[in-house]
Amino acid sequence: MKELSLNILDIAENSVKAGATRITITLEETEQTLTITIGDNGCGMPPEFLQQVTDPFCTTRTTRKVGLGIPLLALAARQTGGDLIVSSVTEQQNPAEHGTVTTAWFNKTHIDFTPLGDVTETLCTLIQCNPAIDFEYRHQLPGGSVTLATAELRQVLGDVPLNTYEVLQWIREDLAEQYNSL
Amino acid sequence: MKSLAELAAIRDKMKDKVVLREGMTGTRVVVGMATCGISAGARPVLNTFVEEVSKENLTDSVTVTQTGCIGICQYEPVVEVFEPGKEKVTYVKMTPDKVKRVVAEHLKNGRVVSEYTIGNAQ
Numbered sequence: 001m002k003e004l005s006l007n008i009l010d011i012a013e014n015s016v017k018a019g020a021t022r023i024t025i026t027l028e029e030t031e032q033t034l035t036i037t038i039g040d041n042g043c044g045m046p047p048e049f050l051q052q053v054t055d056p057f058c059t060t061r062t063t064r065k066v067g068l069g070i071p072l073l074a075l076a077a078r079q080t081g082g083d084l085i086v087s088s089v090t091e092q093q094n095p096a097e098h099g100t101v102t103t104a105w106f107n108k109t110h111i112d113f114t115p116l117g118d119v120t121e122t123l124c125t126l127i128q129c130n131p132a133i134d135f136e137y138r139h140q141l142p143g144g145s146v147t148l149a150t151a152e153l154r155q156v157l158g159d160v161p162l163n164t165y166e167v168l169q170w171i172r173e174d175l176a177e178q179y180n181s182l
Numbered sequence: 183m184k185s186l187a188e189l190a191a192i193r194d195k196m197k198d199k200v201v202l203r204e205g206m207t208g209t210r211v212v213v214g215m216a217t218c219g220i221s222a223g224a225r226p227v228l229n230t231f232v233e234e235v236s237k238e239n240l241t242d243s244v245t246v247t248q249t250g251c252i253g254i255c256q257y258e259p260v261v262e263v264f265e266p267g268k269e270k271v272t273y274v275k276m277t278p279d280k281v282k283r284v285v286a287e288h289l290k291n292g293r294v295v296s297e298y299t300i301g302n303a304q
């Protein structure tokens with residue numbers, strides 16, 4: 001992956017596949033570090049699957065026997081001296097509160113740090129394809145933070161879907177304005 | 183942060199169109215969005231489809247959405263076009279520039295861009 005924002009899209013797709021209705025994407029940056037957290041309220045993974053989740057030969061896909069999503073993000077983190085952890089609670093373990101949280105942290109000053117890239121495009125892709133899911137985004141930077149909560153927008157929009165082109169453009173402009181004001 | 187009033191104005195403008203869209207049985211453009219597709223460039227392909235479909239005023243008849251891995255990872259980004267009553271068209275190794283042609287020629291004027299289809303790649 002050329003940008004970490006593409007890894008974020010890829011991991012969030014796992015949440016979509018897990019039947020999540022709420023997906024949170026949190027980026028926390030200091031001068032030295034970046035922490036990416038992707039959380040969902042999807043079906044969760046049983047402990048035996050969770051144990052081998054960074055193994056490329058562990059996958060839910062049926063078209064072939066390799067799954068590279070989490071291994072690729074783990075590699076990107078570890079090559080900077082960071083790491084990745086995945087925690088998960090299945091619906092069976094806790095019917096009231098289940099889901100998966102993937103956290104990856106990076107040393108931004110390491111020569112092998114992959115640039116974050118365009119997170120706005122990742123968010124717009126996710127919203128375009130999954131207008132019914134609540135996406136909560138927060139990017140904490142040393143100079144302030146950028147946020148987006150699609151549930152709030154949905155309250156204003158009523159029956160108009162979030163993936164209406166004009167709405168997606170509003171989201172793009174909103175995020176650009178927030179980033180520019182930092 | 184942009185004003186929510188602006189968003190409310192979009193809602194008021196789009197309200198009538200939503201009714202139209204609900205009963206729609208139009209064309210579906212499906213982009214492969216598994217790890218293989220994403221790493222090969224599916225994100226800009228999907229977002230260019232969304233933009234071009236809107237530019238060409240096709241949003242009432244065309245929906246753009248995603249699917250998982252189709253199983254032909256070496257041909258990603260892969261795009262499938264489903265039109266009612268017609269055979270599925272599979273475009274392979276797509277780029278934003280190719281998307282512009284597919285929207286203008288296939289989605290707008292009904293002419294499949296054969297040179298981008300899987301039949302031509304194999």
